[in-house]
Amino acid sequence: MTKAPFQTPSSTPQNAPQFTVIRNSSSLMRIYAVLLRHLYLMRASWPRILEMMYWPSIQMVLWGFITQFLMTNSDYIAQASGVLISAVLLWDILFRGQLGFSLSFLEELWSRNIGNLAVSPLRPVEFLISLMMMSMIRTIIGIVPATFLAVLFYEVSIYDLGLPLVLFFSNLLIMGWTIGLLVCALILRVGLGAESMAWLTIFLIAPISAIYYPVSILPDWLQTLAWCLPTAPVFEGMRAILFGEGFQLSLYLHSLGLNLIYFTLGMGIFLWSYRVARKRGLLLQIGE
CATH class of the missing domain: 1.20.5 (Single alpha-helices involved in coiled-coils or other helix-helix interfaces)
Known part of the structure; x- marks a missing residue:
């Protein structure tokens, strides 16, 4: 078998x-x-969830107001063809100023150097001053070539604003530092999960900053919020000069006063967050 x-x-x-x-x-x-x-x-990490909903909403609101303004003011571009380009350049000063500050701080976290700085003789205020100087350098490097390209391609020179351009530049730069201080303070509290806020926060105020359209196009309740920001008076002042109305001192003082208040508040919040993070040993854990 x-x-x-x-x-x-x-x-x-x-x-x-x-x-x-x-x-x-x-x-x-x-x-x-x-x-x-x-x-x-x-x-x-709630910032990650916020980021997913953020961009579509901001784009819809911002361009919705732009469309509404252009529909009711069809001769706007014909009267001042350089207004939109000048607004873009001024907005980039604010954006680059804030991003330059935040990225310089984030680079210390990514390289895990923040702990070394915390135990060095470097004071927190000195650290912030160095970040502000780095932010200014980054902003100048980024914006100056763009201004010459605007002259070359569109024959629009932002330098035609004259001395007020320096005042607008300083106000927008200080506002960028303020937002950077708040973003960095948030990162110290919740960790690198909030690093995307370095790119998101600045655009949160874009719809009510009156960049491409006057404050009057906004709903009444948003106009109140707009005048509570240092940005809206700057862009309104820029348009006043380009439309031949001259430099509006009241708008500049309005923006400067708000900037001093918010910058002082942002500085205090950052120093408090830095002190708490240093005391609890969180500076050595960020990024892990």
Whole structure:
């Protein structure tokens, strides 16, 4: 009597589907594990959730106001073709100033150098002054070539604003530093999960900063918020000069006064957050 040839379990046809199911199940579990990890990370970091909803909402509000203004003021661009380009350049001063400050601070966190600075003789105020100077350098490097390109391509020179340009530049730069201080203070409190706020926060005030349209186009309740920001008086002052109304001292003083208040507040919040993070040893844990 001949015996049937020996067959291993893996070679039997009836066992093949079973191993396929197991292999597919393991693959799904690994995919699910990675997905679950990111879902937990998202749930623990509200800035990440905010970022997903942020850009579509801001773009819709900002361009909605621009469209509404242009529909009711069709001769706006014909009267002052350089207003929009000048507004873009001034807005970039604010954006670059804030981003230059925040990125200089983030680079200390990414390189894990913040702990070394904390135990060095460097004082927090001295650290902030160096960040502000770096922000100014970054802003000048970024904005000056753009101003010459505006002259080359569009024959629009922001330097036609004259001496008020220096006042506008300083006010927008101080406002950028204020936002940078608040962003850095938030990162010290919640960690690098909030680093995206360095790019998001500045655009939160864009719709009510009257960059491309006057404050009067906003709803009444938003006009009140707009005049509570240092940015709206700057852009209104810029338009007044380009429309031949001259330099509005009241708008400049309005912006300067708000800047001094907000900058002092931002400085205090950052120093408080820095002191708490240093006392609790959080500076060595940021980035882990």
